[in-house]
Amino acid sequence: MSRLFIFADEAGCFNFSRAQGASRYYIVCTISSDSCHALAADLIQLRRELIWDKAPIGEYFHCSEDKQQIRNRVFELLQNHNFSVQATIMEKSKALPHIRSSNHGFYQYGWFYHFKYAAPKIIGRAAELQITTASVGTRRGQTHFTSAVNDVIQQVVRNKKWATNFCRSIADPCLQAADYCTWAIQKKWESNDTRSYDLIKNKIVHEVDMWAHGTTHHY
Numbered sequence: 736m737s738r739l740f741i742f743a744d745e746a747g748c749f750n751f752s753r754a755q756g757a758s759r760y761y762i763v764c765t766i767s768s769d770s771c772h773a774l775a776a777d778l779i780q781l782r783r784e785l786i787w788d789k790a791p792i793g794e795y796f797h798c799s800e801d802k803q804q805i806r807n808r809v810f811e812l813l814q815n816h817n818f819s820v821q822a823t824i825m826e827k828s829k830a831l832p833h834i835r836s837s838n839h840g841f842y843q844y845g846w847f848y849h850f851k852y853a854a855p856k857i858i859g860r861a862a863e864l865q866i867t868t869a870s871v872g873t874r875r876g877q878t879h880f881t882s883a884v885n886d887v888i889q890q891v892v893r894n895k896k897w898a899t900n901f902c903r904s905i906a907d908p909c910l911q912a913a914d915y916c917t918w919a920i921q922k923k924w925e926s927n928d929t930r931s932y933d934l935i936k937n938k939i940v941h942e943v944d945m946w947a948h949g950t951t952h953h954y
Contacts, residue, residue: 738769741767741857741867742866742910742913743764743913745842747825748761749835749838751828758827758921760825760826762825762921764917765820765822767857768818771818777812778796778809790805795905795911797904798915813912814935822917823852823945825841825845825945826944826949829953831953840883843886851891853940853943854891862896863896864892865897866884867907868880869910881899915935
């Protein structure tokens with residue numbers, strides 16, 4: 736029985752304003768593969784090698800915090816593995832007020848459209864899906880985001896067995912791979928920096944600006 740493993744992360748913030756430090760975009764990103772053992776094992780092994788090299792490595796790989804020398808090694812590793820990347824980009828100022836009335840509601844909206852249009856490109860003949868999602872916010876608030884993802888999967892996935900899990904990226908190396916891909920896509924959209932994006936762009940099968948045709952900004 737074929738299984739597909741999906742690892743999800745997000746980039747951006749829920750600050751719906753043009754204040755300094757607020758992101759322009761909110762990005763939902765997933766990576767998917769029918770086998771994740773080799774990728775996870777190689778990321779763990781890379782971390783051990785970096786420790787021997789006395790490189791500035793943290794508890795786990797986290798792209799926005801890692802030094803460039805660490806990023807170079809991780810992206811080099813990712814290029815050698817077989818997985819696909821999907822991303823939905825939401826320009827936050829184009830979201831109608833009712834869509835962003837709550838953080839988890841906005842998150843669910845993005846997740847719904849991401850999975851609705853990305854899933855047909857990646858699920859194929861897989862009979863079972865395992866979706867692991869990076870935790871968002873506080874433990875108390877996580878309940879709302881967990882419910883949002885489960886609701887979306889229930890709406891979109893038909894006639895397949897599925898399971899979801901929500902955890903910090905430190906718990907699964909493949910979430911760390913998703914974090915790296917998400918960060919690379921965010922850098923492209925937020926600052927037109929494609930250095931890291933160019934290293935993974937051949938793996939991207941879905942990259943959609945949800946409100947590309949919208950012209951009205953609500954703040």
